[in-house]
Structures are given as structure tokens and as C-alpha cells.
Amino acid sequence: MSDRSFDFSLGLRPWPNPQRLRRPLLKEGYLLERLENSPDAYRLTAVLGAGKLSGFFQDFARLLPDEAFFVLEFYENEEPVANAEEALPRVYYSDYLPTREIIDVVLPYLPRLIHDGFVGFGLASNRAGIEMFCSEEKVITCFTDNHLRLTNLLARHGLPHKEHLPLPADFGHDHLSLLCHHRMQLPAPFATMSPRQLDFLIFCREIIEQLEMYPVEESLSFFLTRKEQEEIARRLAERPELAEFIELAEGDFGVLLFDWNDFVNACAEGFDGDLTDYQYGLQLRDLLQFVSEGVSEPLQQKLQEVMAGSDAQFRSLLQDQRKRIDAPTAIPMRADRFWCHGVITGQGASLRRDLIRSGWYK
Numbered sequence: 001m002s003d004r005s006f007d008f009s010l011g012l013r014p015w016p017n018p019q020r021l022r023r024p025l026l027k028e029g030y031l032l033e034r035l036e037n038s039p040d041a042y043r044l045t046a047v048l049g050a051g052k053l054s055g056f057f058q059d060f061a062r063l064l065p066d067e068a069f070f071v072l073e074f075y076e077n078e079e080p081v082a083n084a085e086e087a088l089p090r091v092y093y094s095d096y097l098p099t100r101e102i103i104d105v106v107l108p109y110l111p112r113l114i115h116d117g118f119v120g121f122g123l124a125s126n127r128a129g130i131e132m133f134c135s136e137e138k139v140i141t142c143f144t145d146n147h148l149r150l151t152n153l154l155a156r157h158g159l160p161h162k163e164h165l166p167l168p169a170d171f172g173h174d175h176l177s178l179l180c181h182h183r184m185q186l187p188a189p190f191a192t193m194s195p196r197q198l199d200f201l202i203f204c205r206e207i208i209e210q211l212e213m214y215p216v217e218e219s220l221s222f223f224l225t226r227k228e229q230e231e232i233a234r235r236l237a238e239r240p241e242l243a244e245f246i247e248l249a250e251g252d253f254g255v256l257l258f259d260w261n262d263f264v265n266a267c268a269e270g271f272d273g274d275l276t277d278y279q280y281g282l283q284l285r286d287l288l289q290f291v292s293e294g295v296s297e298p299l300q301q302k303l304q305e306v307m308a309g310s311d312a313q314f315r316s317l318l319q320d321q322r323k324r325i326d327a328p329t330a331i332p333m334r335a336d337r338f339w340c341h342g343v344i345t346g347q348g349a350s351l352r353r354d355l356i357r358s359g360w361y362k
Contacts, residue, residue: 005025005027006027007049007050007051007052008138009053009114009116009117009138010117010176010178010186010187010190011116011117011119011177012117012138012173012174012175012176013173013174013175014168014173015171015174026167028047028048028052028158028159029047029159029160029161030044030046030140030159030161030162031044031045031046031162031163031164031165033045035223038298040227040228041129041143041145041223042143042147042150043142043143044140044142044147044150045167046140046154047139047140048138048157048159050114050115053134054111055157056153058103058107059156059157060123061123063150064099064123064125064128065099065127065128066098067096067097067098067099067125068096068097068099068102068125069093069094069095069102069124069125070093070102070105070121070122070123071092071094071121071123071124071133072091072092072121072207072213073089073090073092073120073133073135074089074118074136075087075090076090076201089120089136090215091215091217092214092216093213093258094213096125097211102123105207105211106121106207109203111189112190112198112203113134114134114138116177116200117136117175117177118175119136120134120136121133122134126223126224126252127226127229128226129144129225129229130142130146131143131223136175137167137168139168139169143223145226177198178198178199179195179198179199217261222257224253228295229253231295231296232291232295232299233253235294235295236253236287236291238294239290239331245284245287256284259284260284260285260307261310264310264314266281267281267314267344267346268313268346269346270348271344271347271348272348272349273348273350273351274351274354275325275350275358278325278344279325279326282325282326285339287331288303288307290331291303293333311338311339314344318338318339318342319344320343321341322342323342324340324341325343326340
């Protein structure tokens with residue numbers, strides 16, 4: 001593997017390959033696999049030369065509906081960390097926005113996103129069952145329930161299908177930010193940019209601000225196909241009173257899974273809402289359970305796996321579990337609703353005041 005054999009991004013520097021070592025060279029191509037927990041969905045993994053990534057990204061955007069969300073991943077730790085496990089990138093999502101608006105914001109930054117070795121980015125629409133992400137190693141991963149659209153796109157960019165696809169991670173290499181390169185050796189358009197413009201911590205923050213992005217835990221990564229979304233929608237239609245939640249989620253059930261995680265994190269950090277706000281969070285978990293109990297077993301298992309981490313964290317926050325706090329509108333379900341047994345330890349002044357007034361501490 002050498003710079004002469006593959007069009008690497010500036011952010012990846014392969015280690016020298018002694019001639020005595022025989023190994024497959026990194027070449028363009030893609031691998032197609034079915035998703036393990038989604039029989040109707042596919043994962044496509046593709047390796048493209050850096051010169052093709054911009055065109056692929058913009059062509060992929062044309063496959064999306066009128067609205068989508070942008071994904072940005074980068075390392076926020078500027079100082080060395082003692083534990084390698086702590087050196088993890090932070091992931092940010094935008095809300096659903098007009099796809100054209102996202103592209104207009106991202107295009108001026110796209111060469112930097114492609115060539116910086118500490119940045120990953122992507123576009124997705126759970127409603128349309130399609131997602132792509134370009135990792136910090138500049139490997140494209142796509143999820144879809146219609147793989148023909150993507151294989152046709154990859155073919156137009158000259159990528160062959162491969163049974164075995166070598167990836168950059170299979171070879172020794174270093175990651176470099178654009179600031180690691182001597183300014184006089186940088187190609188256009190970077191040669192005329194200032195150090196501030198080349199600093200990924202700065203330009204990533206600019207994108208986050210313009211698209212009003214928010215942090216998302218990497219453990220909450222999941223993909224729902226259109227078929228699964230339709231199955232969820234049929235289940236939700238059984239309870240018209242849940243329409244408020246769906247409207248807030250803009251028709252994307254995945255948003256509600258993120259909202260439950262956000263509620264749990266707010267409780268862990270010290271809940272500053274009142275009892276009504278707290279009960280709203282409990283009702284959100286009721287909704288998720290109601291859906292989970294009324295869908296097919298594979299989808300039920302997927303949803304439970306997505307909620308498992310947040311549920312475990314919320315359990316650990318509960319005290320005085322002999323008493324209950326129920327949501328204002330009870331939804332019939334089989335589950336014991338552990339989230340209603342007891343109350344969180346990290347009560348802010350408003351929640352504690354309302355609990356005292358309601359007689360919780362009698």
C-alpha cells in the first residue's frame with residue numbers, strides 16, 4: 001500500500017510497505033451485506049479515492065427526500081488522554097432540515113471534511129430508510145432498504161463489487177489534521193486558507209452552529225427501515241392520544257428514542273424540571289414500550305437493544321421504589337413499567353417541591 005497505488009485523503013498517511021511483505025493493495029470497490037437484525041436492510045461498505053468523495057456525497061444527497069439530517073463526528077480532546085478508550089470522537093446530529101439547505105451549508109467545508117483525518121460526516125433520512133457516513137478513515141458506509149439505488153450510484157462512480165474488500169484499518173497508517181501539513185505543500189484549495197480555516201475544531205464548530213446540531217451518544221446508533229417505520233406507525237395509530245409525541249418527532253420514531261436518552265441524561269445530571277416535566281418523560285417511555293409490545297419480534301428486539309443502555313442508567317437513578325409516579329395518561333401494556341417505580345435521586349428544586357406538595361414524602 002503506497003501513495004502511488006491509491007488516492008488517499010491528506011488526512012491518511014500509510015506506513016511504508018517493505019517489498020518483502022506481500023499483501024493486497026487498497027483499491028476502490030464496495031461490499032454488500034444484509035444487516036444482521038434487519039432482514040430487509042443492507043449495509044454497503046465502499047472505499048473511494050479522495051477525488052471521488054465530493055461527487056459521491058453530492059450524488060447521494062440527490063437520492064434523499066426533501067428533508068434529511070446531517071451527521072458530524074470529530075475529536076474534541078485537544079490534549080493527550082491517559083486512557084485510549086477516552087480518545088473517542090463526539091457525534092453530532094442536525095434536526096431534519098431541507099436537504100438543499102444542508103448541502104448549501106456543507107459544500108464550502110466539504111474538501112476539509114474529506115481531507116482531515118480526524119473528521120467523519122454523513123447524511124441520513126430514517127423516513128426514507130437511507131443513510132451514509134464517511135468515517136475519519138474515509139470509508140463510506142451506507143444503510144438502505146433499497147440497495148439497487150446505491151449499487152447503481154457506486155457503479156456510476158466506477159466502483160466494482162468485491163467479495164473481500166481491504167479497508168484502511170487493515171493497514172498501518174497515521175491520521176493527520178490539515179494543520180499537520182506544511183502550508184507550502186498543501187494543494188488547492190487549502191494552500192490559501194489560514195491556520196484557523198484549516199483547524200477542524202474550528203470549522204466543525206462552525207458547521208454545528210450553522211445547522212444547530214446537538215451531541216448524540218455513539219451507542220445510540222441504529223437504523224430503521226421504511227418497512228419498520230411503517231410497522232411502528234400502524235402501532236401508534238391505535239392510540240390517537242399519542243399524536244403529540246409523533247408531531248414533535250416530525251414523523252421519525254427514532255427521534256423519540258433519542259428523546260428518552262436525553263431525558264435520562266437530564267435526570268442523571270440533576271433534573272431541573274417540575275413534576276409535569278418528569279411525568280412527560282415517563283409517558284415517553286410508556287409510548288416506547290407500547291410500540292415495542294405491538295410490533296414483530298425482530299423489531300421488538302432491536303428497539304429493546306436501543307433502549308437498553310438508557311433503561312439501565314435510569315434504573316440506577318431510582319430510589320424509594322415502593323411507591324409509584326405514573327404518567328397522567330396510562331397506556332395499557334404488559335410491562336411492569338419499572339420507570340414508574342420510585343423517583344430519581346437527582347431532584348431539582350422544582351421537582352422536589354412538587355413531590356412534597358403531592359404527598360410523596362409522607
